[in-house]
């Protein structure tokens with residue numbers, strides 16, 4: 001049997017699925033996720049993920065996005081892509 005993860009805010013077993021249809025890893029409900037602690041934790045997780053992935057917790061994907069646009073379409077704005085299509 002799979003172990004049911006517990007909510008880090010209230011300690012209840014997590015039976016709440018995210019919009020992607022997967023069980024949330026940290027919260028039992030949207031209400032817990034939206035608490036001050038919950039939000040702070042989500043922010044921390046995001047920063048940790050970015051740090052692991054990019055070596056910078058405050059990495060902004062915008063630059064990469066622009067680079068992708070430039071590579072693919074030769075433009076620096078998604079609005080310009082529309083014009084091309």
Ligand SMILES: [Zn+2]
Nearest residue numbers: 007010028032
């Ligand atoms: Zn909870």
